[in-house]
Amino acid sequence: MNLQNIFGTKYPIIQGGMANIATGEFAAAVSNAGGLGTIGTGGMKTEEEVRKNIEACKNLTDKPFAVNIMLLNPNADEVAELVIEYKVPIVTTGAGNPAKYIDKWKENGIKIFPVVPTSSLAIRMERLGVDGVIAEGTEAGGHIGDISTMALVPQVCDAVNIPVIAAGGIADGRQMLAVKALGAEGVQIGTSLLVAEECPIHQNFKEKVAKAKSTNIVVTGRIGGIPVRLIKNKMSNEYIKKEKEGWEKEQLEIFTLGGLKKAVIDGDVENGSLMAGQVVGQVNEIRPVKEILDGLYNGYLKELEKIKCL
Ligand SMILES: Cc1cc2nc3c(=O)[nH]c(=O)nc-3n(C[C@H](O)[C@H](O)[C@H](O)COP(=O)(O)O)c2cc1C
Numbered sequence: 215m216n217l218q219n220i221f222g223t224k225y226p227i228i229q230g231g232m233a234n235i236a237t238g239e240f241a242a243a244v245s246n247a248g249g250l251g252t253i254g255t256g257g258m259k260t261e262e263e264v265r266k267n268i269e270a271c272k273n274l275t276d277k278p279f280a281v282n283i284m285l286l287n288p289n290a291d292e293v294a295e296l297v298i299e300y301k302v303p304i305v306t307t308g309a310g311n312p313a314k315y316i317d318k319w320k321e322n323g324i325k326i327f328p329v330v331p332t333s334s335l336a337i338r339m340e341r342l343g344v345d346g347v348i349a350e351g352t353e354a355g356g357h358i359g360d361i362s363t364m365a366l367v368p369q370v371c372d373a374v375n376i377p378v379i380a381a382g383g384i385a386d387g388r389q390m391l392a393v394k395a396l397g398a399e400g401v402q403i404g405t406s407l408l409v410a411e412e413c414p415i416h417q418n419f420k421e422k423v424a425k426a427k428s429t430n431i432v433v434t435g436r437i438g439g440i441p442v443r444l445i446k447n448k449m450s451n452e453y454i455k456k457e458k459e460g461w462e463k464e465q466l467e468i469f470t471l472g473g474l475k476k477a478v479i480d481g482d483v484e485n486g487s488l489m490a491g492q493v494v495g496q497v498n499e500i501r502p503v504k505e506i507l508d509g510l511y512n513g514y515l516k517e518l519e520k521i522k523c524l
Contacts, residue, residue, distance in 0.1 A: 224248030226400030231282020238270030285310025331359025353383030371397030387513020416481030
């Protein structure tokens with residue numbers, strides 16, 4: 215069964231569940247445009263906030279959508295119950311192991327797609343009975359693993375017999391065709407959707423993404439913290455300086471606390487965390503989400519035809 219049939223979407227494209235960004239409204243806009251919209255609950259502090267976003271999404275689309283749960287968040291247990299209550303069709307998970315929720319989610323007909331940065335984690339997830347995995351390479355924006363999409367995706371595809379979705383470094387049809395050639399059934403994208411007109415990030419952040427080149431991207435946390443890929447600014451320079459000075463992981467985490475919200479809500483592009491991936495250099499135009507998704511999928515079909523003619 216192909217991914218469109220598994221999800222019930224027009225395209226085999228998932229919008230990554232970006233914390234503090236992927237609201238119910240944005241997820242609905244993506245689902246209405248043919249992708250799988252995903253509500254990112256990572257930055258939602260209260261049960262009420264999660265409820266409001268799921269209800270907004272349900273009111274704005276009759277298409278399937280997903281909820282992303284960051285498993286290390288203190289509210290993960292609550293969100294795990296809410297997805298059952300609201301009959302959310304698909305759950306994606308990040309930052310941890312969803313083992314304790316899986317049986318109950320499956321009993322309730324929820325499809326489960328954890329994000330994995332290694333093939334060993336993909337194997338463990340398959341044993342737990344998940345429906346597929348999202349293999350995210352280090353090119354991605356936000357929190358990252360070490361292995362590139364090019365190296366990771368074929369290894370995950372060889373390791374498991376469930377659908378694999380590729381994430382990290384995909385912004386146009388050529389990259390989508392490439393990961394399909396590596397064995398992926400579909401793609402998850404984040405950075406290229408930051409410039410969607412419907413994406414509810416501050417205009418300053420959006421313009422930074424549209425203008426940035428791939429050489430403006432840096433990873434903080436490689437030395438002593440938690441690795442995060444973002445656009446270089448005053449905050450990232452200071453963070454890396456502190457890492458080199460030997461700051462502890464906890465101190466570094468406190469230093470960046472609330473950084474993404476500063477960028478997303480306040481539009482503070484100097485002190486905020488401008489999370490974005492290596493494809494930022496390809497993402498230059500602010501345009502409707504439908505154009506981004508149509509462009510990606512039609513570009514993929516066009517590239518596929520070109521290859522067939524070779
Ligand atoms: C600003 C930003 C925030 C993100 N937050 C989350 C998150 O909360 N949970 C998650 O599973 N992935 C998160 N991601 C990763 C995306 O879901 C997606 O896998 C990734 O962006 C794909 O790679 P790309 O950025 O190269 O398109 C985030 C990515 C970005 C750019």
